[in-house]
Amino acid sequence: MAHVVNARKQCTVNPLKMSQPLGGALAFLGIENSMPLFHGSQGCTAFGMVLLVRHFRESIPLQTTAMNEATTILGGYENLEEAILTIHKKNTPALIGICSTGLTETKGDDGAGYMKLIRQRHPELADTALVYASTPDYKGCFQDGYAAACSAIIETMVPQGPGARRERLLNLLPGCHLTPGDVEAIKETAALFGCEMTALPDLSGSLDGHVADHFTPTSLGGTTQEAIAQLGAAQHTIAIGEHMRGPAELLQQRCGVPCTVLPRLTGLLPCDAFVALLAELSGKEVPQSLRRERSRLVDAMLDGHFFFGGQRIAIAAEPDLLIALGHFMAEMGATLHAAVTTSDAPGLAGLPMDQVLVGDLADFEQHAAGADLLVTHAHGRQAAQRLGVPLFRVGIPIFDRLGAAHAVHVGYRGTMTLLFALANMLLESHDTNAHRHGHPAPVQDTDNHARENLATC
Amino acid sequence: MHSATLDEVFQEPGCAKNQAKNATERKKGCTKALKPGAAAGGCAFDGAKIALQPVTDVVHLVHGPIACEGNSWDNRHAASSGPMLYRTGFTTDMGELDVIYGAEKRLFRAIAEAIAKYDPPAVFVYQTCIPALIGDDLEAVCKAATAKHGRPVIPIDAPGFAGSKNLGNKLAGEALLRYVIGTEEPEITTPYDLNLIGEYNLSGELWQVKPLFEAAGIRIAACISGDARYRDIASCHRSRANMLVCSKAMVNIARKMQERYGMPYFEGSFYGIGDMSDTLRQSAQLLVSQGAPDDLLERTAAVIQKEEQRAWARLEPYREHLAGKRVLLITGGVKSWSVVAALQEMGMVVIGTSVKKSTEEDKARILEIMGEQAHMFEELSPREMDRMLRDAQADIMLSGGRSQFVALKAKVPWLDINQERHHAYAGYDGMVNLVAQIHHTLSNPIWQQVREPAPWESSAKPAAEG
Structure with missing residues (x-):
């Protein structure tokens, strides 16, 4: 059991955290033909856009209400209205996803009221979904903003009341720690059981780095409006990550769709739970191909555990990504040497270590000293260099490596891929150290044969 | 926010855009x-x-x-x-x-x-x-x-x-x-001290030009703000002259230092061979006018001659590959015309350039270099850009990261020439780098492959073409 402790300081150094609106934007980018819009100063949008562009290596549609000092003080209604009308005229998106920012929240702009007024005044927007999420920068973190946007989509676009229940139609609410590749892998697994799965949002259709036939100024794919309207008719909702509990339960309240929140989908046991759930919901046997995948993962664990045993891993990530990776590392026999996250959240206390720190990458660097492997986003590169410890990049942003959107770390196969990648990294750093010293790496833990094996392989 | 400061900045007389305005327009600010x-x-x-x-x-x-x-x-x-x-x-x-x-x-x-x-x-x-x-x-x-x-x-x-x-x-x-400026005194000063204003040493560009100045005998006393130490900037008022690198960015520093300390400044560019030489020449002239010994001019001329010769010799092999290739250049301000000149030197045809951030002077210069057929875009929407690229009007687009994917998704070669780029294009070596990068990109074999439809997509394209 871990105590969640706040790093008590006034100056955040080397931020780990990103803000809520950016998480909200990511959720909106998973809706087909959508345009996220930050209600704030133009810089909020510019920074967010650059970050997402560098991570996904894709055009990122993201607009701004371009608030200035005067309009902020007078209230942002006119800017919001003008922005929506301009976007509607220029880009005709199916959805405009508005995220408030610290600026407009501090002023106290009444987002919900503004939306009503805009609807009243502009019947020409009837075919455009307008979704408003309250995502102040000074509260919460990236995953909170993402969840807030998902809840706002459900609240605004899913009709209330139980729909005509459709068997084998499932909803997937993937947390923001899942990549487009992850979402696709989950949907494919569901398909093996004859289940049709609607993901909200569905980044696998929009930010999966495909080449479209035509230029489009809005998102390149994602959950369709029709599919969103049908969320209430699903047999069941599966949410991945504790932060998706809110949207999942909202859907249950509104439409009576029962839900299961799986805290993670990385590791043998969580995958088993997921597959068992699919078997139960579909009433079908677990197909041969999946059994084979499971068997391969088991084999990978047998081959790989040598390299994890006794290794000290330091992780800095948003809560649900930390939970997924932390448990997996521990299950492979590694020790969680340090864990830093962005905000206190349900589930963190369950990590098998003494303390989880809510802090920044300077805290991480301090606590990670002595670790064998660092796991965090690309901003950890400076700490890794200074500590001389290899860095495994996870989460957002990863701007200095290719393929972030396609990394799959969920499901049997994804877990296996992750396991191999981590093991290879541990293996390599041991090899390098062994050669650098001219003799086998020192073995501190004498009964740990894995290390001795490492030094000689 | 001090409104007095804002007014001052808006009415900056050193700003070329402001110079073109009348008094009332200027008052409106920018x-x-x-x-x-x-x-x-x-x-x-x-x-x-x-x-x-x-x-x-x-x-x-x-x-x-x-x-x-x-x-x-x-x-x-x-x-x-x-x-x-x-x-x-x-x-x-x-x-x-x-x-x-x-x-x-x-x-x-x-x-x-x-x-x-x-x-x-x-x-x-x-x-x-x-x-x-x-x-x-x-x-x-x-x-x-x-x-x-x-x-x-x-x-x-x-x-x-x-x-x-x-x-x-x-x-x-x-x-x-x-x-900051003027709050400390430098340890040493020489008659050859020059400050650079508006050079940020992105991808180490400063280090590509600094040796050129040094070879001529000019000391870069301070750079605002590439690779700067606080102390350099605090004591940079004792230099003899300022060079303003990116004219739009911090002209106010140059002009006010002239007012306060009597330091003259000039605007120059490190992009393009001719521009780099002009910059060296002007730096030397300005320093000499401030009392540096005359022989600086000769040394500078010698450096220019040697470096230009070397650069041209290194560029020559690319000319046959690049001559006739059509470039769409989307960038801001001063870079437009400097890069245009360099590309033309390679025989490339610049089919259009953006002038969103350019001053009237910049535009006149572009017209002069590119002639009447020059397409100058104030604002080129991504959709319009995409259409131009898909119509194969350009062989390559040079732009900032923002429009990168418009080009790549249209399967058109693209090169980053804005601040996020990883290659340094300043100075003589920088221009060789740029041309080499253009060549690598243009001659990459992927273009042919990615443009071919999959075998099962029996589109109108005859097989003979491949």
Whole structure:
């Protein structure tokens, strides 16, 4: 059991955290033909856009209400209205996803009221979904903003009341720690059981780095409006990550769709739970191909555990990504040497270590000293260099490596891929150290044969 | 936000755009009202940070909620030859209670924490929208902190909602003028001391031009702000002249230093062979006019001759590959015409260029270089850009990262020539780099493959073509 402790300081150094609106934007980018819009100063949008562009290596549609000092003080209604009308005229998106920012929240702009007024005044927007999420920068973190946007989509676009229940139609609410590749892998697994799965949002259709036939100024794919309207008719909702509990339960309240929140989908046991759930919901046997995948993962664990045993891993990530990776590392026999996250959240206390720190990458660097492997986003590169410890990049942003959107770390196969990648990294750093010293790496833990094996392989 | 400072910056007489305006137009200032829903580009805070972040040895502390620093830190390639402190992100990460009760105390303590831990020669504190809105008195906190810690703690008052990135550049310049420049004395001075203003050493570009100056005998005493140390900038008022590198960014520094210290300045560019030579020549002339010995001119001429010859010899092999290739050039300001000239020297045809950030003078220059057939775009929408590329009007597009994917998705070669790029294009070697990169990109075999339809897509394309 871990105590969640706040790093008590006034100056955040080397931020780990990103803000809520950016998480909200990511959720909106998973809706087909959508345009996220930050209600704030133009810089909020510019920074967010650059970050997402560098991570996904894709055009990122993201607009701004371009608030200035005067309009902020007078209230942002006119800017919001003008922005929506301009976007509607220029880009005709199916959805405009508005995220408030610290600026407009501090002023106290009444987002919900503004939306009503805009609807009243502009019947020409009837075919455009307008979704408003309250995502102040000074509260919460990236995953909170993402969840807030998902809840706002459900609240605004899913009709209330139980729909005509459709068997084998499932909803997937993937947390923001899942990549487009992850979402696709989950949907494919569901398909093996004859289940049709609607993901909200569905980044696998929009930010999966495909080449479209035509230029489009809005998102390149994602959950369709029709599919969103049908969320209430699903047999069941599966949410991945504790932060998706809110949207999942909202859907249950509104439409009576029962839900299961799986805290993670990385590791043998969580995958088993997921597959068992699919078997139960579909009433079908677990197909041969999946059994084979499971068997391969088991084999990978047998081959790989040598390299994890006794290794000290330091992780800095948003809560649900930390939970997924932390448990997996521990299950492979590694020790969680340090864990830093962005905000206190349900589930963190369950990590098998003494303390989880809510802090920044300077805290991480301090606590990670002595670790064998660092796991965090690309901003950890400076700490890794200074500590001389290899860095495994996870989460957002990863701007200095290719393929972030396609990394799959969920499901049997994804877990296996992750396991191999981590093991290879541990293996390599041991090899390098062994050669650098001219003799086998020192073995501190004498009964740990894995290390001795490492030094000689 | 001091409105007096804003007015001053808006009416900057050194600004070429302002020179073209009459008195009433000038008074209106240059805050182009941004169009909600159709705006692009960074805010004033972004601009201030871009201009000052390359100062390598100070703490850059951002006073605001996590968005301002958390979403943006360590995202440019300004290089340092020494201290790495500038790549550390500092922010007060304001929370809800800070918004309600004010965050001056938090800021004051944050400054103390940063100084205690990192012992920098100075702290730059950046204002952002929320503390500006709730009335945190940045200047007062910095003043108190300066007194307490016995070292400069400098307010950079450029909250995002004050305006554009360009305005932020200028406000950063104002902060340097008010609090930094002239506050220390240099250890040594020579008659050959030149400052560079507006060069950020992105991807180490400064290091590609610095040796050229040195070869001629010109000392770069301070660079604002590429690879700079605080002390260099604080004492740069003793140099003999200023060179303004990116004319739009910090002309106010050059002009006010001229006013205050009698230091002349000129605007120059490091992009393109001819421009680089002009810059060296003008630097030497200006220094000589300020009392440097005459032989500087000869030495400079010798360097130019040698370097130009060397550069041309290195470029020659590319000419046969590049001659006749059509380029679409989307970039801002001064870079347009300097790069156009260089590409034309390779026999490439520039089919159009953006002039969004260019001054009238820039445009005249482009017209002069490109002739009447020059397409100058004020605003080229991504959709329009896409159409041009798909119609195969261009063989390659050179632009900033923003439009990268418009080109790539249209399966058209593309090269980054803005600040996020990884290659240095300044100076003679830089132009050779640029041309080499264009050649690598254009001659890459992937273009043929990715443009072919899959075998099962029996489109109209005859097989003979492949």
